[in-house]
């Protein structure tokens with residue numbers, strides 16, 4: 454997708470360090486350009502990403518995934534398919550896991566976004582990140598940021614009593630047990646082409662505080 | 667992708683007024699629309715984001731339950747009243763897509779999602795009557811294993827991909843919409859269309875109408891409703907065949923009322939009244955299930971690659987009904 458019309462004031466400075474900025478037009482220049490060509494105007498938006506507020510003026514076509522990777526240099530989040538079919542782009546928006554590739558950045562105005570880069574506390578890994586290391590839950594690592602973000606949300610969802618297609622009786626309101634079957638079903642939105650699935654299940658099980666059966 | 671303007675609707679009347687412009691499309695979670703825009707199938711000039719409208723509530727009403735059009739699929743699936751009274755809907759929702767997509771997808775967008783027919787989805791195929799009316803149907807001669815066995819036409823053999831809509835058809839849901847002329851209510855079975863010779867029209871919703879809610883009536887089925895989805899892999903895949911079933915048994919265990927709808931077999935959720943009639947007055951058991959299944963597929967017209975769906979539908983119906991009857 455074209456991402457030539459974007460600037461992030463603070464985000465721009467931040468991303469210079471990471472070296473991933475796509476373009477550097479000032480907002481008024483974008484609006485002048487839009488007005489002269491009859492193109493739709495860019496949209497002002499503010500998002501908080503990993504605790505840092507970004508005020509942005511964006512071409513509405515920019516997906517949340519492209520904003521993170523191409524504009525802000527946050528390349529932890531991966532682009533696998535760009536069509537909602539693999540889960541590599543999974544991030545947390547308002548605490549809920551979503552596919553950043555099928556989401557317009559401007560539609561997340563005012564929201565808190567957390568990416569894999571935002572899970573650590575200082576030098577301390579998130580328990581799910583630590584469990585992925587301990588359980589050797591990856592091979593090439595491409596799907597891993599998405600798997601980890603997904604697993605973080607999964608554990609919250611289980612605690613909140615959410616159902617899945619593996620839940621035998623959805624009419625029982627008590628939280629489902631974190632069985633391997635539940636983990637597999639609830640992680641099914643994240644594909645792993647290396648086939649690291651057995652260890653991914655083990656990592657989620659360990660992070661959820663359950664011993665191997 | 668064509669450049670488009672983006673605005674956020676703040677009230678229903680504003681959204682409806684904006685949609686008088688045929689270049690406007692409503693944006694829900696974006697999980698289907700944005701995908702189709704990336705593919706070059708849809709190219710609106712203006713997206714009106716409806717997700718901030720005050721339409722996300724799930725409310726108990728005297729006559730049943732009202733699901734707001736922008737309620738996310740995961741929130742509906744997890745709602746205690748949906749789980750306890752409309753179990754088939756909760757099960758259908760969690761059988762669809764992935765947890766991430768369900769967190770994004772809205773109920774309105776789910777009903778309006780377009781077919782996953784590969785020839786529709788990829789504009790490099792010149793023939794698709796749904797995408798370019800009059801261009802032909804590439805699926806007729808192409809690979810049509812996923813396609814319709816019921817209610818299709820020579821113009822289009824696509825299926826409707828929604829799981830939730832199949833459960834809603836079994837539950838007699840009513841779709842509430844607002845247009846320039848005011849409100850109207852569309853029974854779910856009249857919401858989606860058969861292809862006939864206008865397959866470009868998926869639904870009877872007009873372009874300037876906004877879905878505001880889906881109403882579920884109060885029903886006697888209690889916990890006896892169930893969704894069975896059969897697919898090529900066990901999760902994160904569209905249905906080959908799916909079945910939404912509900913049964914009401916009297917004190918003697920005789921079937922008083924039945925509901926049966928199929929997914930993956932037609933251009934719309936396929937409610938089968940004949941099969942339901944066969945079940946009334948019967949005792950649960952293989953004989954009753956087989957008779958219902960036979961009635962459900964009686965009009966099937968399979969093609970070269972999808973003939974397996976007829977037998978798959980029969981067996982899925984029998985299994986779904988048996989599971990439903992065994993629920994207590």
Ligand SMILES: Cc1cc2nc3c(=O)[nH]c(=O)nc-3n(C[C@H](O)[C@H](O)[C@H](O)COP(=O)(O)OP(=O)(O)OC[C@H]3O[C@@H](n4cnc5c(N)ncnc54)[C@H](O)[C@@H]3O)c2cc1C
Nearest residue numbers: 537694695696697698699762763772774775776778829877
């Ligand atoms: C990889 C993948 C797998 C999937 N698997 C399944 C599956 O197994 N089963 C299944 O059922 N679905 C599946 N889906 C589809 C998913 O359920 C739909 O994309 C989703 O429900 C659409 O909702 P949305 O809010 O994102 O709609 P959008 O993409 O935002 O919109 C879809 C359409 O609805 C219109 N619209 C949105 N809201 C309204 C409204 N209030 N009034 C009028 N029109 C409106 C839009 O203009 C657009 O035309 C899958 C999707 C993907 C990407």
Ligand code: FES
Nearest residue numbers: 533534535540554
């Ligand atoms: S990149 Fe978003 S799901 Fe594959």
Ligand code: FES
Nearest residue numbers: 592594645646647
């Ligand atoms: S570790 Fe390689 S894709 Fe998952």
